[in-house]
Amino acid sequence: MTTTAPLLDARVIGLAHYAGRALLEGVLARRGATFHQNVTLRLVVTAGGTVDRDQLAADVNGSLKAGDSAVRGVIEELTAAELLEQDPAEASRIRITDAGRELYESAAAETAGISARLYAGISTEDLAVAGRVLTLITDRANAESADA
Numbered sequence: 212m213t214t215t216a217p218l219l220d221a222r223v224i225g226l227a228h229y230a231g232r233a234l235l236e237g238v239l240a241r242r243g244a245t246f247h248q249n250v251t252l253r254l255v256v257t258a259g260g261t262v263d264r265d266q267l268a269a270d271v272n273g274s275l276k277a278g279d280s281a282v283r284g285v286i287e288e289l290t291a292a293e294l295l296e297q298d299p300a301e302a303s304r305i306r307i308t309d310a311g312r313e314l315y316e317s318a319a320a321e322t323a324g325i326s327a328r329l330y331a332g333i334s335t336e337d338l339a340v341a342g343r344v345l346t347l348i349t350d351r352a353n354a355e356s357a358d359a
Contacts, residue, residue, distance in 0.1 A: 234322070234325050238318050247285045264304065271285065
């Protein structure tokens with residue numbers, strides 16, 4: 212831990228992201244899953260367990276900036292692994308299976324403990340400021356990408 216805090220910049224953000232992501236990827240690897248798969252499962256869970264396939268692809272791509280082909284490949288991987296399936300009530304929708312929900316929830320439970328340790332001792336006020344700043348940076352970066 213440094214005694215003099217650096218100014219927030221792309222390097223500091225990247226180091227924090229990759230340090231946390233490495234921990235998450237370790238949790239996921241023990242379950243045979245990838246980061247991209249976890250992001251996809253999370254989006255289906257937070258959508259209530261079923262979502263339009265095209266909307267899911269757009270949302271995952273919006274989160275990961277991975278490209279439509281790569282994102283659709285992840286959805287197909289999850290479908291082939293029977294973690295997602297076509298919704299029998301509506302062919303354009305995809306839903307999470309019991310196995311997919313169990314994978315997501317078990318990884319989320321383990322990472323909740325890791326997150327609690329990482330954020331321990333950081334004041335609510337500091338977390339709120341960091342959240343506002345990082346959201347603003349994300350919004351600006353997304354706007355730059357849209358203009359490019």
